Amino acid sequence: MSYRLALSIAGIQFTISCRLPFLPESPKDPYRAFHRPAARRPDPGIAVTIATGRMPRLQGLEKVFEADDTWAMFRGRRGRVIRGPVRAAAPFWAAVISSDWRRVSLTVSPRLVKKEEGGAGLMNPFRYPLDQIVLTGALAQRQGVILHCCGAALKGRGLVCPARSGGGKTTLSRLLAGQGRFRVMSDDRMIVRKTAGALRCWGTPWPGAGGMALNESAPLEAVFFLVKGPRHRITRLAPAEAFQRLLPMASVPWYDKETFPAVLSVCEEITRRVPCRELQFRPEADVAELVARGVADLRPPT
Numbered sequence: 001m002s003y004r005l006a007l008s009i010a011g012i013q014f015t016i017s018c019r020l021p022f023l024p025e026s027p028k029d030p031y032r033a034f035h036r037p038a039a040r041r042p043d044p045g046i047a048v049t050i051a052t053g054r055m056p057r058l059q060g061l062e063k064v065f066e067a068d069d070t071w072a073m074f075r076g077r078r079g080r081v082i083r084g085p086v087r088a089a090a091p092f093w094a095a096v097i098s099s100d101w102r103r104v105s106l107t108v109s110p111r112l113v114k115k116e117e118g119g120a121g122l123m124n125p126f127r128y129p130l131d132q133i134v135l136t137g138a139l140a141q142r143q144g145v146i147l148h149c150c151g152a153a154l155k156g157r158g159l160v161c162p163a164r165s166g167g168g169k170t171t172l173s174r175l176l177a178g179q180g181r182f183r184v185m186s187d188d189r190m191i192v193r194k195t196a197g198a199l200r201c202w203g204t205p206w207p208g209a210g211g212m213a214l215n216e217s218a219p220l221e222a223v224f225f226l227v228k229g230p231r232h233r234i235t236r237l238a239p240a241e242a243f244q245r246l247l248p249m250a251s252v253p254w255y256d257k258e259t260f261p262a263v264l265s266v267c268e269e270i271t272r273r274v275p276c277r278e279l280q281f282r283p284e285a286d287v288a289e290l291v292a293r294g295v296a297d298l299r300p301p302t
Contacts, residue, residue, distance in 0.1 A: 005017075009131070014046050021119070022123070023116070051107055055091055056081055065255035071130075071133065073256075082094065090109065095130060144191055146251035147192060148162060148189065150169040150208075156219070159201075159220075175284075185218075225245050232287050233278075235277060240271075247264075
């Protein structure tokens, strides 16, 4: 018998199957809102198969990247292998990803299996950081990118606000949410995709300190780069400068020469087609009204 779980992120449908039943997540788990298709019709999707047992061997594979002690990626003729944690005597999980990013074979350690009344079960292991790693590559095939930013919608118009850690994303998200007119989709990570010729921004299940994570989307109509300052001010940015600012905020797989050019192309298109501004702000409630006026006054970039 096979148990299935549907996960939808940025309109991309993951079908996750396992021979063990999936244990329920806590009521506050942000993934709960993403275990059903988003309102828009989902992408054809990615198949994830989960099994317990021996981890795939790494002999003959080239290590292409290591993210601290969290995970490492290896490359071979048949695709990519991601394993984590790196320094553990025995890894908790290892994923074999097909070269087209459409199939994931995930092996997990028996230590992750929980004994419950009535049998054993498994918490869904296809979650951060693994789902984000897979999506980084899969989005490159779908004209998309993950951005380190908060994001919201105002009367159906989407905006993203990139900033580094500590740059004010959660602070601004709380201020916008408190204003009442904004629908905050994430306070830490958003996805931008080009679909049907238009750029659209999506919430993700990877929130920041504010815990804001909605499985919703909106047409992308503004980019505000956040800067903490002594007063509120919005400054227009030229596309070239906006591109340079956006790159450090984007999940660009520089280690994967087949993938990163497509991600750079999406970033260039965002800053070329969408009005980009610098938003200097104090942590005060009236910044929400400034953002609302800034969205209303937008003009296409020149």
